[in-house]
Amino acid sequence: MERLIFHVDVNSAFLSWTSVKRLQNGLSDLRLVPSVIGGESGTRSGIVLAKSIPAKQFRIETAEPVSLALRKCPSLVVEPPDFQWYRQCSKAFKDICRSYAPAVEEYSIDEVFLDMTGTNRIYPDPVKTAYEIKDRIKNELGFTVNIGIGPNKLLAKMAGDFEKPDKVHTLFRDEIPAKMWPLPVRDLLYCGKSSAERLNNGGIYTIGELANANLDDLKKLMGEKGGEFLHRFANGEDTSEVTEEYGDAKSYSIVTTEEEDISDYERADRILLELTDRVSKRLRRDGMRTTCISVTVRYLDFKTRSHQKKLDEPTDISLEIHEIGKQLLRGLWDGKTPLRLIGIALNDVTKDDVTQLSLFPEDNARREKRRKIDKTMDDILDRFGKGSLKRGSGLEKK
Numbered sequence: 001m002e003r004l005i006f007h008v009d010v011n012s013a014f015l016s017w018t019s020v021k022r023l024q025n026g027l028s029d030l031r032l033v034p035s036v037i038g039g040e041s042g043t044r045s046g047i048v049l050a051k052s053i054p055a056k057q058f059r060i061e062t063a064e065p066v067s068l069a070l071r072k073c074p075s076l077v078v079e080p081p082d083f084q085w086y087r088q089c090s091k092a093f094k095d096i097c098r099s100y101a102p103a104v105e106e107y108s109i110d111e112v113f114l115d116m117t118g119t120n121r122i123y124p125d126p127v128k129t130a131y132e133i134k135d136r137i138k139n140e141l142g143f144t145v146n147i148g149i150g151p152n153k154l155l156a157k158m159a160g161d162f163e164k165p166d167k168v169h170t171l172f173r174d175e176i177p178a179k180m181w182p183l184p185v186r187d188l189l190y191c192g193k194s195s196a197e198r199l200n201n202g203g204i205y206t207i208g209e210l211a212n213a214n215l216d217d218l219k220k221l222m223g224e225k226g227g228e229f230l231h232r233f234a235n236g237e238d239t240s241e242v243t244e245e246y247g248d249a250k251s252y253s254i255v256t257t258e259e260e261d262i263s264d265y266e267r268a269d270r271i272l273l274e275l276t277d278r279v280s281k282r283l284r285r286d287g288m289r290t291t292c293i294s295v296t297v298r299y300l301d302f303k304t305r306s307h308q309k310k311l312d313e314p315t316d317i318s319l320e321i322h323e324i325g326k327q328l329l330r331g332l333w334d335g336k337t338p339l340r341l342i343g344i345a346l347n348d349v350t351k352d353d354v355t356q357l358s359l360f361p362e363d364n365a366r367r368e369k370r371r372k373i374d375k376t377m378d379d380i381l382d383r384f385g386k387g388s389l390k391r392g393s394g395l396e397k398k
Ligand SMILES: [Mg+2]
Pocket: 009, 010, 011, 012, 013, 110, 111
């Protein structure tokens, strides 16, 4: 099944969000005048965090000192950032997105990826759905977004960067030659300034020239890995998943959706193991242990169910967490009704530096062995990334 991904990006986020608050207080709309967010209240210090479209005409740039921006445009309005308000705005638009999408990846404070794969039964027309999301955010929250639609994250994000603000764009595979290939290589996602310069020096200026370049020549120019990746991206290939992943002081969690429905325990257990490895790695990295594990499933109609279990003893061991996760999964799902999403959360975490010893020596030996396996897994994940390792459930049975 071809995937369907939306990228939702708030237009000039900090500036828009501050404007919304100003309008609520009867003040003017900063989006209509040369203005920036940055610095500290009443001073000229600090850097420009965001700028209005009229400010762009004065060649004011993000990350330059506010004092320099004021020299370029003496009438510039400078407002300090309000991060507490920004977090509220961020949550509000993400909540609207979440009500449409089976899985939402929080890419940054003002960007999300929505995995809409398999939603055609509910939303037959993706472009119409994107307009609905965009307009709801605008009408209910007072700021605009761009939505890019594509078969993967790369193309969705590229599409979202086309003409702004308040627009919906598509970039499906058959649109790549017309919409993406004429752009300069610098506009390709993941192609930084120095890579673009090196490509230009090698006579490659557009994304199309990059896509159609000889791969061996490209590797000579950009290095083995760099050449391969850029070539792949220029051809619109990207297999990375939309993954919900976040952690705060009290909880670590991860959720993933699959391209195909999940409708048997074997496959579900395997996905759960992968998620467990990734989320418990973060737990171990922070030197934490969990005392409450919860598993969440989401059905095709977006109905969500969770079960949780409190533990007698805190743990950071993947296989123990996975074992409990499997039990929870069986308690809340029949193993047949198709699922779109599985998630696991490690809650009520504690800093636990005293190694808890069991009364039974064989338990201790087994835990030690499991810890060694986790350590090896973590090292491999660190070195080669998350796609590098698929642990068989039979690796450690004892
Ligand atoms: Mg943005």
